[in-house]
Amino acid sequence: MQFQKIFAVAIAETRSVRRLARTWIFSALSVFITVLAYLYYGVIHGLFSSQSATIGSAGPRFLISAFGIYMLGIFLVGIIFLAFDVRARDQRERMAEVLDSRPISNLELLVGRAIGLTFMAWLPVLIVAVLLQTIGTLARLFGLFMLEPVQPVSLAAFMFVDALTSLALWCSVVILLAVTLRNRLLVTVVSFVLLGLQLWSFLLTPLYLLPSVSTLASFGALASDVLPQFMTAEIAVQRACLWLLIAGFLVLAAGFHPRPDSGSRGRRLAIGATLAAVGFAGIVSLALRAGADKETYDRWAAAHEARQDEARPDLQRVRGRVEIDPGDRLTIDLEMTVTANVGENLDELLFTLNPGMKIESLRVGGSKAAFEHELGLLTIALQQPLPSGSMLDLSIQASGEPIAEFAYLDTAKDLLGGTTFDAQIALLGTEPAIFESSYVALMPGVRWMPRPGTSVPSDDSSRRPADFFELDLEVDVPSGWLVAGPGKRHNSGNSEGASFRFRPPAQVPDVALVAARFESRVAEVAGVELELLIHRKHLRNVEFFADAKGALLERIDEIFSEAQKIGIPYPYDGLTVVEIPAQLRSFGGDWRMDTVQALPAIMLLREHSFPTSRFEFPFLNNADTLQNREGGIAAAKVDALENFFVNDFSGGNPFLGVTRNFVLYQTGAKGEGAVALDYVIDELTNQLLHRSGGFFSAHIFDSQMGFIIGSTIINMISGRTDEIADAVLSAAADRPSVWDRALGSPLAKLEVDRDPKQAVNVLALKGRAIAESILDGLGRDKTGQLLAELLRRHRDGNYTAADLEAIATEIDADLETLVGDWLNDATLPGFMPSPVETVRLTDDDQGRPRYQTRLHVRNDEATHGLLTMRYRTDDENDDADWERSDPIRIEGHSSIEVGLLSSAPPLELWLRPYLSLNRQQMRLDLPTVDEEGQSREEPFLGHRPSSWLPSHGEAIVVDDLDPGFSVHTVASEGSVRLDGSDRASEGGPFGGLFSAETDLDQGLPEYTEFGPPPREWNRRELATGFGKYRRTIALARAGEGDKKAIFAAELPSTGRWRLEYHMPTLSSRSRTASGSGIRLEAAWGMGGSQGSYDMQVEIGSDAREIEFDGSIAEPGWNRLGEFDVSSRDVRVVVSNETSGRTVIADAIRWLPVSAQ
């Protein structure tokens, strides 16, 4: 091959292609879309990344593989239209014979063409790269709060590893087709079919195979400044195989080329086929290897599962040395002390140790011991059984490179077996541990040091309670490196590298070591050394918040001091917040896949969160206002930071993470219900120290994530909550199926392995409410006392539900009264409020008006429950204007009267149960108040027993949740089909993005607030709807009258009856009390205007049309007319035919006229 000739053809090809209009169309389109995507992400990131640590992951710096895919897609199509006539073009232009008579081989000709075409297709990638880097650099130079250069290594990887290979491969395929098929239309059709197949297979290929078979190696890969990755060894091999394929296809094309040249056609075909086969075989072998690796992981998991119930030693103490030689070797030399748990005699010691570590020496009680280290299980033979409670010393020396994939063997979600549809979870990182030459993250889950027992279950305290132990560890790292470990890092001196010692004053349940060349910022608060270890490129935000350092430390000091005051002081001598690269997996294993960012005395900070988020925007042009607020800009920045972390639903909220150290990492629950106990205790600690909880579920990072994000946005903008984390919790957990499961079994019996995603949601839904009930019911001091006593008795050990109950009883904290048997009882109370009465009382001594508001509330269920009343009297509707009553307990099957006193009539009144069959808060209708008259009755504030019973009198009410309500679809003339259980919710125009898993709400699809109203009848929770406990309506989009909602009733008697129709309040409300959890309906999503309804009343066989105009209907009961009822069987049929946009079916009421 003569490269000069290849080069000549390539140059000629680039000339031809670049002068084609279609090239410019494809180029302009791809450049435009990619730059647009970059700008879009840049603006979103600049404006909103300060709002939530999770939004920070949308940073344009790290997303080239995400938006570069658009460009590649366009040019993969483009290549078809550029290469499909690679031969025919010469013939059409009568150039073929001139070229053919040149002394150039077919291979040189085609290779030159392929190079020219690929280059032209790749050129826009280069242009985009230059453009993005220029825009980003300029933005940086001019100090813009948005846009920044793309991470250069990720950009280079995209350009050279991904784009170039993909384009060249596809180009060679199209050239081969063009040469063999020799028909442009046929080539186009076949190419599109192949492209479609490629996309289809890409989407359906299991993730573990993608790196082996995909042409887009870095698709979805998280770019990183901390650990930039150009190409892994596996990718390098795979790319080499792809280039062999490319070469093979081109040689094959040369063989099939009709032009005679000196080469032997047969030889070329053989060589081409061989090259392609070798490339293909290489890819297949990579795939097989990936499969074999996965099988290995499965074998590990099976081996650990098989022995998970074996007795394990209780680790008491670990001391020794860890030598980290990054990317090369980890050496551990540990002295461990274990005991046999009470009631257990150990014949052998079972540990888990990463299979990448090789044991060099193992001694038990000073003597060399026999052991077996296989499949990550370390079994140490004992010369004589270790009796219950006895202690034993071990010394273990091992070295090797820990295998990251050994971690989290019991992860509920098969991450590797999933497809790109489920790949959203990759946003949370994919590497369970990192042992690279520039960064080391030895996570506990990877079992880099021996841990008692099997590695599964990895996170289920009911089967494996936390094991706490003393730690004294010396860690050697290379010179210039810093390491984060449990507690304060002490220098211990080392001539060659750096040597540090970790000797936390309190025991730890886990040990993580994170090491790299970090920048360090240190401060001391309340005797605790706080350290921030961050990458040197990510100091921008450290500098931005430098002026708020004092205020921030004060805030942390407040938390530590508050904890100290409560009796649950921070237990360690240090706390390190350390930056981790985006690739590091931030969630653990087992059913819960809980965050692993919060570790004992360490908080991991994902680089796409705080380190790279943009905080400037909220502070732009706002300096004066912020300066004048209490605490000035410093306080504003601390608030911003707190807000940023509170809204992190990726598991990286350091406030919540650090809180785990106070209680959860000091003592752990055990036995039945331990999981729920741990959750509630942690939630209690959170609410106690931060006045807010958090929510993290790695399960929501799946194909349904679009739905969660959409619901979260709606929850935010409809004013249901101010906090993103709360909104996410509501979107994920406050759903009919979660409630159904929560009501189906008590928390202690929660089958966590059955639909773990729902199990997490149930835990969050009920756990938070339980914690709130306890905190509100006991008060802060008593709750603190409860936790302090729990720690005092069970620190470094485990406790049961009975232990907690006993402590509560001893300190006079009546949990039973507040939350009953919350662990073992799934039943809930159900509250029914009476109409509200408000009267003006005589003015007070200062002449100020007083208003008395009273209502009765009935708990119509056997289980007692708690509720609070919330109201506001101010039009401003600021958060601070909301008043809240103390928690009110109502016994089962009883009523109370609630009295509220205010200086103005309430404008809004809500009944907020903590956890009840009502599921949601209820907005109560308020009466018109006579401002002139003043009642002399005694003011009543609080609650007292009442004999009130809800009654509809003689009215017959059919609600949309009653058995008499049904929906039908007229399938054909004269027949109807019962709907409900087989219905799926519609996604509207955002169906692909926001489609939810079908969630049925008592037979009807759950209403989702995306896109247009549903075509089918959906059920929607609405505070102003009618209902015994739950206030819901059925809702359908205007249609042809084929969707019918039927309210059927059996009247007690014939005669004259009045029929009424209940309509909810449809007014829009933009905002309500933040943080209160109060849920307001918003007209947004209601589907717009109401119109005239198609309604019939059927009395026996007699059907009559009813006129009803929803647009002029009043909220509440609307009179439809009076009827002479000759048959007791009556039905009201409402179809989806309307002049408006939606039809609402809430409730009907029949009232005997004689009773009026």
Next chain:
Amino acid sequence: MTSPAAQPRASDDPAIVARGIGHTYKGGYTALSNIDLELGTGLFGLLGPNGAGKSTFMRILCTLLVPSQGSAFVCGHDVTKQQMEVRSLLGYLPQEFGAWRLHRTEEVLDTLAQLSGLGTKAERRKRVAEVLESVGLEKVADRKVKKLSGGMLRRLGVAQALVHDPRVLIVDEPTVGLDPEERMRFRQLMTRLGRERTILLSTHIVADLGGGCQEMALLDSGTIVFHGPPSELLDRAAGQVFEITTDSINAEKVEINYEIVSRSISTAGVQLRGVSAEGLPAGAVAAETPTLEEAYIAFMAARGRTEAARQDDGAE
């Protein structure tokens, strides 16, 4: 670097040798049979009616077609086995030449020069300028091919065939579409080039062979029916070419009964020149200096192939 085309060759070796060349297309149509030719330096004309097999023969010589029978050599290289060597030695202008429409004239030449082995950029630039000048396209060097006239395109075809200074030049119907002035320039060019290289020029336009043609072959229905110098063909036509000046009525009769090559009208009446293998018309005299075209028609007429010859002639 010396281009392969410029490699020295023993002057007495024939540049093109064809032995028993025959070709039958897939459909069974025999385009050539048993062609034997040896061509040395100079302009060699390949004459014949459309479909005679001229282009097939040339495409075989240019290695674009593998002959069904026989063998052919260009400068000693087998056209079926040493295609690259052959290609490096020849320049080819196909009957239909278009070039990449979106490329500039000089870009086309530069690319093809590079493909033919011309090494350095400077060398190519110089050579491209030379050939552009030699074909009179130097003023449109920067013009895109799609904007060239038909004549310019044809000249570009010649230029591309010459750009690498080939030892052998094969031009297939080179003057199709050229205006008379361009055809004349082309003939001059061919004559000049033929002094130092072998040129195989196929045409069905007898006049294109011009004075520079030293040897010619007449191909008909795939076989060589004449091979020799043009003078021999002229000699063979002696006595068969007549000229007559007559009135218009008689002229019509002559035109009906004889093959007329040219017709002109003067004050003396209608002047006709034609060929006749079986005696001259009454009043006609044998032409003293028949043209090559008249000799060709006379030759074909003698073979009963007057129509084929006339069709080609008429095409012009």
